[in-house]
Amino acid sequence: MKIITWNINSVRLRLPLVLRLLEQEAPDVLCLQETKCPDDAFPGEAIREAGYPHQAIRGEKGYNGVAIIARQPLHDHRHLNWVGREDCRHQAVTLESGVDIHNFYIPAGGDVPDREANPKFDHKLRFLDELEAWSASQREAPAVLVGDLNIAPHEDDVWSHKQLLRIISHTPVETEGMAAIMQAGGWRDAVRDAIPHGKLYSWWSYRARDWDTADKGRRLDHIWVTPPLSKRVESASVLRQARGWEQPSDHAPVIAIIGD
């Protein structure tokens, strides 16, 4: 199974890029985040015509929004509400094989890394606490967790570890929180298991003059698997070239191949 996760930053604006990815990479399952699109406005027909008739979508107006699209049937469409909100940050399905897919969009957390002063950072940390508690219930299931987790956990997941220690996405409270979630669920980082060494990013800010040359990226997008699937990860990659496509998302697709 080839699975791709991509923060698309408006699925309506970037529908041509979604179709290009589907044609070029032919994933079995594509998980999108930040669709920014209510369900009745989701471009499901064009995606269906591209060979992906099975769709689990959960969007809202203007913000957030997640979607899982597939060639194969998707069962038990479901979601959880996190931190007591009904924002669209999680969608789950089960494949015919019995593998659960969880697609997450974790809050970015704002600019100030102080939960007392910044309610958005507090929201993010509470989301992480809930994920840790929930993960403990997932470790026996064959499950894949993907999404824009808005945390770059390791030194090689950011362009400068030292310069980002006080920047939200790479603060110790976040990276330690992510480690606790992984410990609780027995989650394996499929991408780092496949590519253990060297700088690897999935996001580059729109604000850089030349994102490719400056290369001040962060690895915010992840694919994890539970212990029953950990031996079946065959390869993983980041489709960096998509960051250079016409009118791109600021995130690149992250890809994993998991054996049946």
Next chain:
DNA sequence: ATGGTAGGTCTCCTA
């Protein structure tokens, strides 16, 4: 230390 860009939407919020 600061400002830089992008998308959605109703004037500024979020990333």
